[in-house]
Amino acid sequence: MNDLHEMRPQQVANADGSEAQPSAPLGKLGYEVAAMPFWEIQQASGTPGVSPPGTDAYYEGSAGKRAKRFVQQLYEVDFVLYNYSLEVPSQ
Secondary structure, eight states: OOOHHHHSOBOOBOTTSOBOOOBEEGGGGTOOGGGSOHHHHHHHHTSTTEEOOOGGGGGOHHHHHHHHHHHHHHHHHHHHHTTOOOSOOOO
């Protein structure tokens, strides 16, 4: 399921209490979030009209697919190192 923040623009108020323009998540603006340095994501997310990317945005695009595989590989290593079971416990 998509992050709820990515499904609709966020409405915020300006410092003076007036209604601000809706913001769009960074990933929905055409940026490949997984390929961006973290400082760039922070800087872009601080721009008026741009909200931080949702979790799904980090796994989109070619860099996102590589990131997803990398995370899966790290989990596999953890399961081996910590001797976690792959079996689903019975009820």
